Amino acid sequence: MVVTERLRARARQVLEKDEREPVPSPCQSICSMDAKEGLCLGCLRTLQEIAQWSQASPQDKRQVWQKIQSRLES
Incomplete structure (x- = not known):
């Protein structure tokens, strides 16, 4: 799926x-x-x-990206 691959690439970049x-x-x-x-x-x-995204710290945002990456792998 194109959306999943794009999200995977963005997660890796971030x-x-x-x-x-x-x-x-x-x-x-x-x-x-x-x-x-x-x-x-x-x-x-x-x-x-x-x-919570707009109020999240950069560290919290990176944690969300890590969770996204984990979700893509499962």
């Missing part, structure tokens, strides 16, 4: 960057929640992760 770099949002403008998994189909974040 996590390889220097920790002082700004952390981009994983949003891909495909905002639809999977009711069973509780994850957005576009970015693989939970509703809580999405809601």
Whole structure:
């Protein structure tokens, strides 16, 4: 799936960057929640992760990206 591959590549890029770099949002403008998994189909974040993104520290944002990467692997 193109969306998954794009998200995988973005996760790799974000996590390889220097920790002082700004952390981009994983949003891909495909905002639809999977009711069973509780994850957005576009970015693989939970509703809580999405809601807290704008207030999250760079470290917390990188942790979300790590979770996304783990979700892609499972």
